[in-house]
Amino acid sequence: MRTLLPSALLALLLATQPLHAREQLSTLPVPPSGVLGVGEAQLTPAFWIGLQSQPDKVILSRAQIEAQNAKLFAQDRSMHELAKLPATLSAAQVRGWIEDLAHPPAKPLYDVDGKPVPQATLKQIVDARALDAIPASQKTRFGLVVRRAALRTFPTTLRVFSHPGDTDIDRFQETAEFPGTPVVIAHATRDGRWLFVVSPRYAAWTEAKNIAEGSRDAVLGYADKTPYRIVTGAKVYTVYTREAPAVSQVELDMGTRVPVLTDLAADQAVNGQTPYAAHVIELPVRKADGSLAFSPALIQKNADTAADYLPLTARNLITQAFKFLGERYGWGHAYDGRDCSGFVSDVYRSMGVQMPRNTSSQGVSPAFAKRTFTEASTHEQRMQAAHALQLGDMVYIPGHVMMSLGQWQGQPWVIHDVLGMSYRKADGSTARVTLNAVSVTPLLPMLYGKDSTFIDHMTSNVRMRP
Template identity: 60%
Template structure:
């Protein structure tokens, strides 16, 4: 495609000399996404272009070392396995206070009405910070379902602008079934618990956590044999005999122990297990106590006996399993956001990353290159052209995963609200996406006069 090559050279020259980005002069299909054909929406297209598709990027020992380094060095991670028997009040209120503070900007409800001060007062009052004792005894627990992690002890959804109801500013992240947590505080109404997990500390609905001693919690989390969920979000089979584990969603990267006590020739929850994997899943009783119950995951649902090998082919294939999934800030909408997307993909290969975009981009445990206003267009562009499959590219508030090149131009897959690009008349065309999408990198405009590459803050390479 000589025209595409010529266009790329013009764009590169424009960036290198610091002039505004050139208008996109490449095929624009009906989708409005320049340079992306139907063929490029298949992982096979990108895997076929890799010369070393199945070569190990990191082996198991190297991944373990990477995870240990991130857990030890990254301040956003929490070592909940080695907490003391009691925690000082200042530590607990410090965790809560990072999220649960009085908003400094106006907020709006789902109907577009301003959230008044009395509503905020009630929510903050429910946090009951004054009830945190001088010494807190942590309670070990485990998530029994996919459960929202919130910045405040409320289900109320709030937004920065009236009518823009996609990004709930009280939503933070999500727990998955089997995630170990430490509970350190309960809301005034008892409906919410502030928990600390390995990657996040926030409020969760109290009935989403079941409790037991730490030894039992971590013995289950570490149990073998197990299955690793490699599909986007498969579910256990429907079973009226055990509603708590019926059609339970298991998101990509979740590690679930197998129940080795179930006789292979006897029914599990009224159904033969011979076509399924028998999982051991956490269940909460009426008093909040944790037990484990067998559940069936059909063998035709995507899972593996261990984490997938970390290869470029697997990175691409795992990323494409989310293609078209609705964008969900903080894992809302039963989906995920940009940083949740990339971390869940890498989690299926055993890599444990920080949860949020900013933490990922500057993590001292990850291999990253930072960019500031002192870095020239030429330096940024050179780095963009040297990107490799699996690299993570960060701009303020967003992350993209590199999947390869077409005619020398880098392409990315990312969970993104939309794409803007410059038309021949100089105007910007914006396409609303709100999904996991494939786009070229270089034409993407951050603003009227700056491209994504201009605003690049970091490149993280999982190596």
């Protein structure tokens, strides 16, 4: 039987501990899930919307968002404004993109069965980049992503891991890009099966089957076509069609923009089906020779899409974030999901706000209003910042980002895509909970390692406000 301390004695012991140690001991109720203070009500967007005094007040106008996006591309070196790339690419530029992505692996890596990946295999993968085949100069080539495409560190589908038994975080997985994303095709493997591509916010390897090559005008013009639909659900799929397999059940993730075709007769069948109960959209497809073409496709009118980006409001921030609640954590957008930085950027993208892909870039971007923390920042300063967090603020610690849900019960709460959480229980012992999903948690009690909290490791807070 566990012996419980009398409340007066426990209070005395806590009062004699340093401030940060006392704050690690949580008195929040512990439900069966083990996630502190989170019951069924807190797992609904309505609960958090109800805490907002003006849930429908616009935080940033469309013009302010466009100005913010322009500032991001102008000032943040992790972003790539494809329209401003030169007509020809030098070998130094292309080699720089490829080598900046990753160096050859220096530490042991393991496959899905926990077996060491032979050095010969790793060397073959690295050599497949064919750096010696990069021409001194080449015409800048453009393409569009035609399906949800994994972007990889090296030109391989081999999944590798840092430790035996760790089969979630594939160290060769970088991110994913969605249909309609423009890219520059900078290089290819000797067999042509892999392309090194530069998207607006990443540069990595992807299988050639994911890209259709077209003219500069056709590729860059696709994103400007009007009218359009914005995917506002976690993901939607085009209607099944056997007549056009390339556009059948295509996955479109939150924030994806697709042009709508308006020059078709209302009674004209599209891919063997009446379009009257669907939006007729235009998607890029890859022809047999790898070149770009476009095809009509259908999205059901009852699917979660909108005629424009959603207004940036408290209600929409909460509603959009909660559409991912419970989705499996997917490092680099693996598992048909997303990771912590992908989660926050996809939520904001549905409201038209662009963000860098990775936490390391998001948290330091010169384009964002933020408060930064250093080793000189005191625990008290960090706590003050935590209690000042507003809905929609991003909280960065090394390798992780959380989106603030605001203040409740005198402390900040967050929604984030997270592997797990640890916290000190009221008796001083440590609880560890496996989450591995988009989850709602309190911020203050969460431990970073054994003896410090997330708060103690905050690097920055980013605020999307005027």
